Amino acid sequence: MFAPSSDIFRKYTDGETFAKIRGYGTVAEMWKHCADEYGGRTAVEDNGSVYSYEQLDRDVAAFRGLLAGEGMIGILVENSYDFVKVFLAAATAGRPAVIMPPQLPAEAVLGITAGFGLKALAVSPALSAKTAPAAERIPGIKIVSSADSGEPVPAADVKPGAPCAVMFTGGTTGKSKAAILSNEAVMQGTVNGCYGYRDVFFQRYLLVLPFSHVFGLIRNLMTSLYTGSALFICRDNKNMFRDIAVFRPTVMVMVPALAEMALTLSRKFGRNMLGPDLKYIICGAAAVPPYLIGEYAKECISLFPGYGLTESANLVSGNPECATKPESVGIPYPGQELKLENGELWIRGKNIMTGYAGGIPSFTEDGWFRTGDLARFDEEGFLYITGRIKEIIVLPNGENVSPAEVEAHFSALDCVQDCELYEDTSDNGTRILVLEVLPRMTELGKIPEAERGAYLTGKINEVNATLPGYQRFSRLIIRDADFPRSPSMKILRHARAL
């Protein structure tokens, strides 16, 4: 069993900064500290307006005035200053908030409202039509506009174990589940975002991820506020580079597909599209190709791959600055215990949810959360994710093949953007491994067109030959178009008929 301490991260920043990274039991406690400590500093920039910590605190107190009562509330607000205000108001009022993705249809809003027994819905003017069925059919439901405010009321006395946020998982397999995160879990996730790099406080974050995803809510919003940083809300990703040119962020939290896009466009147009001040890219929610780390390092930007889950309030581990292990998802953060059971990563600790909503079994008898991810640790305590249990291919000879582990070898090639290994049946009925590859055209394009196919297959076959026999593919498919993907840009793995 591995129970990391924060001391592991001490060497990555100066003593004064490290001493400032302290835990809070609740969001209310953290927010009081932020409002007192950071007062006139910019907290949020959104839609042409700038909001200081003082002003945000006043607006949060005023919105709390609309949240009198008890029970869970739903938040249906797009990425905006109002979302920040509403979320903090709910958290500091002791009202657990179900964070609804803004793209939900009205019927789903009704279903969640009824299913969770929500007492109130905070909705933005732009999304208010989606609450109409709930308003009509659920007696006593209170609908509050995120643009309104009431008489300021003080924060409630919230306990660390009290639920804070309910977040929907969005895995590539299975139905979405709702994870209940306590105040303590949200705060541990928030603080974990401060470890492993030099410049922690008073940064400039630019938000491109949805607040309805833990990576956007906790690592982006909450860590930004915790560190007295300014958060610029990019409302439309098509304006991302324009917003970057104006705001000049120092930190961005991204999925790999966006980081790859920014790199490709930077190379294409001969300038750093992420702006001159960017120091750190926190990258996760999908496997991060080592290629990206190397290419960003050439631009003097540190890209840190990490690992996290909705159920763990986002962050389980992250690569520290000067990481020399790009295949790893980094060092586990403090406040949790980790162990491997038959290769599967099990976690328990402050950052882990209190359970799934709806009574779905969530833990082992002794309180461990089974991640479903296959993992290993190296001798220095770095964590590696080698696959998903559900995706394991059991070959006719009994050998187990983890697709992610094999794919990592091919993804390390510069000319491979993404790939998927799966089992299929050959023409003569034999079960075989198939590798589908999406080429990285920015690299492959450097090769004369007539030679690209041979070059790519040659490189891939070279790697294949280095693998143990049972891990080698028998059929290679080079894709002309991207893989089908989930909203968080993970490959949607298909169950292929055998």
Next chain:
Amino acid sequence: MTRTEIKDKLKEILLMTDADSRLLEGELDESKELIADYGFSSVGMLYTVIGIEEMFGIRFENVGMSDFKTLGDVVDYIEKALR
């Protein structure tokens, strides 16, 4: 800029995206649909919008790629914006 020149530059952008590369050989077919034929994902759309704005120095004001059905519609928009 002629329509052919616009299409040549547009092709450079599409080559960076996840568009079906078989449709990018030879001259671009304006009648092909962005989603049904080229198979653009949301990130592919994003690449294209940003790439067009950078490459042509124009802006998509109050319009997104989802408002365009075919590649010809995109070329029309660029042509008008450049006038």
